[in-house]
Structures are given as structure tokens and as C-alpha cells.
Amino acid sequence: MKSERQHREDIVRFGRMLHQRGYVAATDGNLSVRLDHETVLSTPTGMSKGMLEPEDLVVVDMTGKRVTGRRQVSSEIGMHLLIYSLRPDTHGIVHAHPPTATGYAAAGLPLNQALVSEIVLSLGCIPLARYATPGTPELVAALEPLVPVYDAILMANHGVVTCGEDLTRAYMKMETVEHFAQITLVTHLLGRQQLLTQDEVSQLIDARERYGLSGPAKGTAACPVTAGAALPPSRESAPAVSFASAKGGEAPKPQDGSGKITVTREELAAIVEDALRQTGKRRW
Ligand SMILES: [Zn+2]
Structure with a gap:
């Protein structure tokens, strides 16, 4: 002690x-x-x-x-x-x-x-x-x-x-x-999030003891939000991060009317790099 x-x-x-x-x-x-x-x-x-x-x-x-x-x-x-x-x-x-x-x-x-x-x-x-x-x-x-x-x-x-x-x-x-x-x-x-499923989350929570983790920290039925779950109101009202603001220029446009966009690896790297610079946080 x-x-x-x-x-x-x-x-x-x-x-x-x-x-x-x-x-x-x-x-x-x-x-x-x-x-x-x-x-x-x-x-x-x-x-x-x-x-x-x-x-x-x-x-x-x-x-x-x-x-x-x-x-x-x-x-x-x-x-x-x-x-x-x-x-x-x-x-x-x-x-x-x-x-x-x-x-x-x-x-x-x-x-x-x-x-x-x-x-x-x-x-x-x-x-x-x-x-x-x-x-x-x-x-x-x-x-x-x-x-x-x-x-x-x-x-x-x-x-x-x-x-x-x-x-x-x-x-x-x-x-x-x-x-x-x-x-x-x-x-x-x-512009994309791939959430874990409820099943995957349950398996992780069950594994807590195996990793020597104790205490509550298990969340509730609604927290964390998993794939397929309805988003809480605070998420729906969140403004989306726009590519235009991140890149300081023209935003990529959906190319087939589906709402999907395509960017090259270089374009994506430049967008992320620029956005990170704007946040002033380069620790990761
Ligand atoms: Zn404080």
C-alpha cells in the first residue's frame, strides 16, 4: 500500500x-x-x-x-x-x-x-x-x-x-x-463509420473478465450505439463534416446520383491531413 x-x-x-x-x-x-x-x-x-x-x-x-x-x-x-x-x-x-x-x-x-x-x-x-x-x-x-x-x-x-x-x-x-x-x-x-454489431459488443463485454477488467464500465442497452441501432437525437442534429471545409476547395460530388463519392487515396490523404492541421492536433 x-x-x-x-x-x-x-x-x-x-x-x-x-x-x-x-x-x-x-x-x-x-x-x-x-x-x-x-x-x-x-x-x-x-x-x-x-x-x-x-x-x-x-x-x-x-x-x-x-x-x-x-x-x-x-x-x-x-x-x-x-x-x-x-x-x-x-x-x-x-x-x-x-x-x-x-x-x-x-x-x-x-x-x-x-x-x-x-x-x-x-x-x-x-x-x-x-x-x-x-x-x-x-x-x-x-x-x-x-x-x-x-x-x-x-x-x-x-x-x-x-x-x-x-x-x-x-x-x-x-x-x-x-x-x-x-x-x-x-x-x-x-465521412464513414462502421459500427460493431450488438453481438460483437456483447462478446467484448463478456471478455472483460478474461482481460482482468473489473468495475461496471459495461454501458447500457443504448450505450454504446451499435450497428443497426437508431441514432440518438444528439447525433442526428450533429452537423456533418464537409469535405469542402476540410479541403478548402471544391467538395467531391456524387458521381452516380447514389450519394456515394469516390476519392483517390492521395485525395483522401490530403483531406485528412488538411483537416488535422485545422484541428491543431497532430498527436496521433
Ligand atoms: Zn473543469
């Missing part, structure tokens, strides 16, 4: 990684670890997660009151305490604003499509919690129904929260969410 000192060093390390990867800007985000039944170690308010020292962290009780530490408690501590109270299996939480996943959250789109087997296996589905002002009881209430079922949640017009058996796993899930958001974005750029 890790000492409090080791947990402090973990929070500092993962905070720096969030900052280095561009998942937080300025003083965004927060991380915490459950120390025992009564206390949580958390990042303070108003500090860059890239510049924390172990001594900057604060220990709070389960009502959010500071027990030790010289800095102020984060205004988002209520979100962390809700998750710890509803999820006894959770010992680490990460909240950040990774740009692609937060873009989906700002577009009102959950990352709920069965597009990648590893995501179904690890997270099941990533739902979208309704918008509420950060740091308020309304935000906590918006998350409440989702926390028992999901390990990673998009928060509308805000960001992402992930939880895990320890801080390392909570952090890894944050990376997974952002990576999946980038992959999903590419499917939009390509």
Missing part, C-alpha cells in the same frame, strides 16, 4: 503529464486520491497542474472541509466526493479538458459509438452528462446517475472526468478518452 507521500508524488506526476499533453490549460483540472474512508488528497484551487509540488496538495474530509494543507480546496471537490461515495471501488479521479473530447462535449455529442473494440472492452461507453455550472451542486446532480455505471464521463460544455481503482488507472482512462475522441473525429472526417 502506498504512503501519503507516494500518493502526493503520483498526483504531481500525473498533473504534469496532463499539462504536457495539453489536456489542461492555465489552472484547469483537478486530481485526487482516496487516502482512507474519511479523507481524500486533492489538488488545490488556482494552480497549474504542470507546476505542483507535493506540499501544495490538500487533504479534505468527506464533506469537503480541509483537514491539512496551506492552500484552498478546489471548487470541484464535490464532484470527486460524489464519485468516491457512489463508487467504493474508486481510489483515484482525474478531471481535465482534453481538447478533442471536450470538443465533443461542447458539441453535445457523447462518445457512445461502438467504433473501436478496445474502447468497448475498457470503458464500455462514454456518456455525456447534461450541462451545469462548474463547482455547483447542479453539476454533481448531473453526474450522479452516470457515476455508478461509467468510469469515464463527458461533461457538457466543460470537460471529462475519469475514475479508477487507483490514480494511474484513472489517468490512463483520460488518455483513452481523448485518443478515442481523436479516432472518432477521424471517422467524421472520412
Whole structure:
């Protein structure tokens, strides 16, 4: 079992990684670890997660009151305490604003499509919690129904929260969410999505134990969305990514009236390359 000192060093390390990867800007985000039944170690308010020292962290009780530490408690501590109270299996939480996943959250789109087997296996589905002002009881209430079922949640017009058996796993899930958001974005750029079937998703969920994965993270009947399933309203209202905007020129036209278009490998590569440049994200 890790000492409090080791947990402090973990929070500092993962905070720096969030900052280095561009998942937080300025003083965004927060991380915490459950120390025992009564206390949580958390990042303070108003500090860059890239510049924390172990001594900057604060220990709070389960009502959010500071027990030790010289800095102020984060205004988002209520979100962390809700998750710890509803999820006894959770010992680490990460909240950040990774740009692609937060873009989906700002577009009102959950990352709920069965597009990648590893995501179904690890997270099941990533739902979208309704918008509420950060740091308020309304935000906590918006998350409440989702926390028992999901390990990673998009928060509308805000960001992402992930939880895990320890801080390392909570952090890894944050990376997974952002990576999946980038992959999903590419499917939009390509104008095509090939969803897994319900049968294929069920097999993946059944395989979770074989891979040593525990916890809920299984999704629900409607999440993830599988091939042949009706799309939820938020997807239907989503504006399609147009080839013209990606290429900065003439969009390829359907050539036989069927709605299908044909592009060469070079044209497709140029479209994706250009669109990725526009997103300002070249990490994948
Ligand atoms: Zn936030």
C-alpha cells in the first residue's frame, strides 16, 4: 500500500503529464486520491497542474472541509466526493479538458459509438452528462446517475472526468478518452463509420473478465450505439463534416446520383491531413 507521500508524488506526476499533453490549460483540472474512508488528497484551487509540488496538495474530509494543507480546496471537490461515495471501488479521479473530447462535449455529442473494440472492452461507453455550472451542486446532480455505471464521463460544455481503482488507472482512462475522441473525429472526417454489431459488443463485454477488467464500465442497452441501432437525437442534429471545409476547395460530388463519392487515396490523404492541421492536433 502506498504512503501519503507516494500518493502526493503520483498526483504531481500525473498533473504534469496532463499539462504536457495539453489536456489542461492555465489552472484547469483537478486530481485526487482516496487516502482512507474519511479523507481524500486533492489538488488545490488556482494552480497549474504542470507546476505542483507535493506540499501544495490538500487533504479534505468527506464533506469537503480541509483537514491539512496551506492552500484552498478546489471548487470541484464535490464532484470527486460524489464519485468516491457512489463508487467504493474508486481510489483515484482525474478531471481535465482534453481538447478533442471536450470538443465533443461542447458539441453535445457523447462518445457512445461502438467504433473501436478496445474502447468497448475498457470503458464500455462514454456518456455525456447534461450541462451545469462548474463547482455547483447542479453539476454533481448531473453526474450522479452516470457515476455508478461509467468510469469515464463527458461533461457538457466543460470537460471529462475519469475514475479508477487507483490514480494511474484513472489517468490512463483520460488518455483513452481523448485518443478515442481523436479516432472518432477521424471517422467524421472520412465521412464513414462502421459500427460493431450488438453481438460483437456483447462478446467484448463478456471478455472483460478474461482481460482482468473489473468495475461496471459495461454501458447500457443504448450505450454504446451499435450497428443497426437508431441514432440518438444528439447525433442526428450533429452537423456533418464537409469535405469542402476540410479541403478548402471544391467538395467531391456524387458521381452516380447514389450519394456515394469516390476519392483517390492521395485525395483522401490530403483531406485528412488538411483537416488535422485545422484541428491543431497532430498527436496521433
Ligand atoms: Zn473543469
